[in-house]
Amino acid sequence: MSDKDLQSYFRAEAREISDGLSRALLALARGEPSDGAVRELFRLAHTLKGAARIASRPMIGDLAETMEDVLAVHREAETELSAQEIDEFLRLVDVIDGELRALEPAKEHAKAATTGEALESVRIDLQELDRLTEAVFEARVQAAxxxxxAGGIGALVDDAQRTIRDLAGDAERRSGAALRSVERARAAVDELRKALAVTESQLTARADALWRELERVRSQTDRLRMVPAESIFDALERAAHEAAHATxxxxxxxxxxxxxxxxxxxxxxxxxxxxxxxxNAVDHGIEPPDVRVAAGKPRNGRITIRVARTGNRVTFSCxxxxxxxxxxxxxxxxxxxxxxxxxxxxGVEDAARVVFAPGFTTAPQVTPLSGRGVGLDVVRAAAERFDGEARLSSEPGRGTEVSLLVPVTLASVPALTVRHAGPGLEHAHVLVPLDIVxxxxxxRHDAIVRSPNGDLVRYGDEMLTFVPLSRVLGAVPSPRAPEDRWSVVILRAHGQSVALGADGLGAILEVVVRALPAAAGRxxxxxxASLDIEGVPRLILDARAIVSAARSLVGATSGAAPAATRRAPILVVDDSLTTRMLEQSILGSAGYEVDLACSAEEALEKAAARRYGLFIVDVEMPGMNGFDFTATTRRDxxxxxxxxxxxxxxxxxxxxxxxxxxxxxAYIVKGEFxxxxxxxxxxxLLG
Amino acid sequence: MTTDGDRLAALRREFDESFARAAAAAAGDSERLVAVRLGGDRFALRVAEIASVHPITAITRLPGAPRGQLGIVNVRGQLAAVYDAATLLGYTSAGEPHRWCALCAEDRGMGLAIGAVEGYLRVERASLRAIAAEDETNRLLTHAFEHEGRVYRVLDVSAFRAAVAELVGARGPR
Known part of the structure; x- marks a missing residue:
């Protein structure tokens, strides 16, 4: 790489880091929550220092190191930056920005506009892209x-056809002027039917065509969000070569x-x-050339960056x-x-775990490149940020592999639709990423084996822990007869398997994984979640978490002893036998224990003798009515x-x-039950 | 019969007209509010604190939902977590349908579900009276005012956001 290229890369990276430093410092200055801010600032300053040293920009390197030194103290002591330090850091960032501006070659922008590359690609603001996605989505809903x-017009065609048949029957009973009148009406309705049929056909065809076009637009829009991993290879190559040069x-x-x-x-x-x-690999892993040759290795150390996708995860390995x-x-x-x-x-496994600890280093002294041991800390932090994983494996004398597994958050992933038919959920279709299935x-329900460690099902030669989907969703389990069948999905992750019991399976879909809004909690x-064809959010299950937590999900699961029965019983108070039986049947099927009282007075007696979790009460009853019963119990x-x-x-x-x-x-009207x-x-209400 | 669509169209018109009038009016002297009904009582939301109001079509519940959380909804392709404003105010909900969702201006990923939207109001700022914060629920209510003989209490959307952050934060990491 030429020095010109090196400087160009450095300017781009340093500008990005400087922006990051500014943003983080300004957020602290505004008093926003500072969780992890010191660590993030430290990482940025450290990265800038390393890059500046490589690009032979000692002034910027020194400024970054000044910040790094102060931040290292705060990181170690787990303390926050003072207001004075924040101001001083912002001043240093201004100085760095000034240095960077001075490095800009004149008329860079004008020149860029004349190059072929600039004409073939444009930078897209992510927010603009989000708005485009939003508009495309809305158009799809309208097309649906x-x-x-169009389907509604089809129903009108059917109506018209029925009317024609009725008129034909009517015509058989008529003659003369009345018959002619019916015949005219029949002809008119038939004309109308034909016109409606043509309209329906055209509308359906155009709506289908529109839908297909919008699907293409959606697919292309989604692809705009995705960039090939090779777009970071240049930066990695640059880092490797400059590190090699320095060491x-x-x-x-x-x-x-x-x-x-x-x-x-x-x-x-x-x-x-x-x-x-x-x-880190260059600084700590690769041996000096003479050592390598003496050990029978090629003179040049080999570093491989490998990217591989499995389901909705991508593994980056160094x-x-x-x-x-x-x-x-x-x-x-x-x-x-x-x-x-x-x-x-x-042993080596313990070592592979410990090296991801914040600030961990084995280096006896701080080197300009990576001597603070920051490298693997950053890998771990990146994994945590995306709910991914950081791994390390190593063999003495043969090398080290550091892997970072991150989800492809907005990529389309294949997912299996799984249905929960239990009561209490309107939208009980959930999605399971296919790579875990x-x-x-x-x-059959009666083929589930009860054991002290929970329910088990046989899958091939294995006995797998059985977890009903209702348990995962925190929903009311549906009642089961011995001959009822479960649709069991075998989930496999972390070398373990779990059997997820659902009420049905649906299609395999390509879905876009959307993060839940922060206000939804975790x-x-x-x-x-993913939006279905009608725009309804469908939950995407974290199947890995289900496998990990399977032990806590087993227990009173498969319907024989549903969770709800462990709750306090419900007292149904109604003078109508039918209503009492109906409510008892619904609640019993959902797994609740139910007591009955046919008057408010009897209910008060029962409530004095037993602790209930909920009263379900009719209003109009002989004697004390439901309002008075409610008021009486509120005073007790x-x-x-x-x-x-x-x-x-x-x-x-x-x-x-x-x-x-x-x-x-709550107040439920029987007519709207x-x-x-x-x-x-x-x-x-039972909680 | 007035449909949700008619109601929404009227609301949008009122919003648009309010913006058109904004230049003429002495903006500093008046407050723009949306009047709503919760648990049968009258409340109002500051227009400045809400991004938009949408009819709720489908809510997808989330496992382990805290009290008041109804689930997530799709608003023009974006997900928002919806909370029952009445429940957060301490009402023991009497099965009131959640027909509208008011998205918070500061966080469009959070919405408040409300039963009925009455209309758009502009009131003199001086007519807003502060309500003393006596308990947890009242922290969500900052002011009250009278309009055409009716008393409205003003929901503090920022306080709702803080209450929701506390609710979901208290449940800890996954």
């Missing part, structure tokens, strides 16, 4: 609605898997992490053929830092915490208000 409207080591870097496409949001972080991994991890040195450093209480039996099998076992210190659902035929606003005033937690809504209320 158009298709549905006097000779290296040859090869790359593989560059065509794998990765989300634009993910790649910059991966690039920064790999730059550190590469520098593989060197150097000396391997110095387990003794790692052990000594780990003991010094108090990371390993007992050094006996400390090892197989599917139908299992619901267990949910990786994200022992009963006021037990919520009341009023289930009544009284539907006026005034009566609803009275219910709320009495302290009812919906079993799913009812069970959801029950579930919410």
């Amino acid at each position: 609605s158009l298709r549905s409207s 006097g080591h000779a290296i040859a870097l090869t790359t593989a898997g560059g065509r794998v496409r990765v989300d634009r949001h993910v790649l910059p972080t991966v690039r920064d992490a790999l730059i550190h991994a590469v520098r 593989i060197d053929d150097g000396r391997g991890l110095d387990v003794d040195a790692v052990r000594r450093a780990a003991v010094d830092r108090g990371l390993v209480p007992d050094p006996d039996g400390f 090892a197989g599917t099998v139908g299992v 619901p267990p076992f949910v990786l994200g 210190a022992r009963l006021r915490e037990v919520p009341v659902i009023l289930v009544t035929s009284l539907a006026s606003d005034a009566e609803r208000r009275r219910g709320a005033q009495c302290g009812a937690a 919906d079993q799913r809504v009812f069970l959801r209320r029950v579930e919410e």
Whole structure:
């Protein structure tokens, strides 16, 4: 690489880092939450220092090192930057920006516009891209609605056909003028039917064509979000060669898997992490040429960057053929830092784990490149940021492999649709990423084996832990008869398998994984969501987390002893036998224990004798009515915490208000009774 | 019969007209609000604190949802977590349908579900009276005002955001 290229790369990287430093410092100055800010600033300053030294820009390197030194103290002591330090750092960033501006060649922009490259590609603002995605999505929903409207015209055609048949029957009973009148009407309706049929056909065809075009646009828009992994190879190569130059080591870097496409949001972080991994490999892994030759190795150290995609994850590996991890040195450093209480039996696997600890280093002194041991810390932080994994494997004398596994967050991934038919959920189709699915099998309910460690199902020669989907979703399990069949999905991850029991399986779809908004929190076992054809969010399960947590999900699972039965019982109060039986049947099927009372007075007696979790009460009853029962229990210190659902035929606003005033937690009108809504209320109130 | 679509169109018109009037009005003297009904009572949201109002079509529930969280919805291709404003205010919901979602201006990934949108109001800022914060629920209500003989309480959307952050934050990492 020419020096001109080197300087150009350096300017681009340094500008990006300087922007990052500014953003982080300004956020701190604004008083925004500072979790991890010191570590992030340290990483940026460290990266800038290394890059500046390589590009022979000592002033910028020194400024970055000044920041790094101060930040190293805060990182070690786990303290925050003072306001004065933030101001001083912002001043230093200004100085760095000034230096960078001075490095800009004159008329760079004007020149760029005349090059062929500039004419063939444009930079796209990610927010603009998001807005485009949004607009395309909205257009797809409208197109789907158009298709549905066309279907409505089809129903009119059927109506017209029926009318023609009716008129034909009518005509047989008529004669003369009446017959002619019916014949005219029949001809008119037939004309109308034909016109509607043509309209329906044309509308359907055009809506289908529009849909197909929008699908292409969507697919292309999604692809715009993805960039080939090879776009970071230049930066890695640059880092490797400059590190080799600085250390006097000779290296040859090869790359593989560059065509794998990765989300634009993910790649910059991966690039920064790999730059550190590469520098570490050159600085600590690759031996000096004479040592290599003496050991029978090629003079040039080999470093391979390999990218591979498996399902919705991409693995970036940095593989060197150097000396391997110095387990003794790692052990000594780990003991010094108090990371390993007992050094006996400390092996290569322990070493591979410890080296990812923040700030861990075996280097006796700080080197301009990577001597603070920052490299692997950065890899781990990148993995954590995307809920991925960082791994290291090493063989003494043969080399080291550092891997970073990150999800391809916005890539289309194949996913299996899995259905939960239990009550209480409106949208119970969820998606399981296909890369975790090892197989599917139908299992009779009575073939599930009970064991002290939970339920098991046989899959091939294995007995696998059985986890019902309802348990994962925190939903009410559906009732099961012995001959009922489960659709079991075998999930395989981390070398373990789990059998996920669902009520049905659906299509395999290519879905776009969308992260849940921050305000949704972090619901267990949910990786994200995808929008279905009608725009309804479908949850994508975190199947790896399900496998990891299988032990905590087993237990009262498969329907014989559903979770809900462990809750406090429900008391149904109604003077109507039919209503009592209906409610008991619904609640019993959903796994709740139910007691019955045919009057408010009897209910109060029962409530005095037993602790209930919920009262479901009719309003109009002989004797004490439901409103008075509710008010009475709200005044009773022992009963006021037990919520009341009023289930009544009284539907006026005034009566609803009275219910709320009495302290009812919910008011359900019998005329609008919906079993799913009812069970959801029950579930919410029982907690 | 007024449909959701008509209602939404009218609201949008009122919003647009309010923006058109903005230049003429002394902006500093008045507050623009959306009047809503929660649990049968009247409340108002500051227009400045909400990004948009949408009819709710489908809500997808999330496992382990905290109290008040209804689930996630799709708003023009973006996901938003929706919370029942009435529940967060301490109402024991009486099965009121969640027909509208008001997205927070500061975080479009969060919305408040409301039963009914009454309309758009412009009131003199001086007519807003501060409500003393007595308990947790009242922290969500900052001011009250009277308009055409009706009393409205103003929902503090930022306080709702903070309450939601506390709710989801309290459940810890996955």
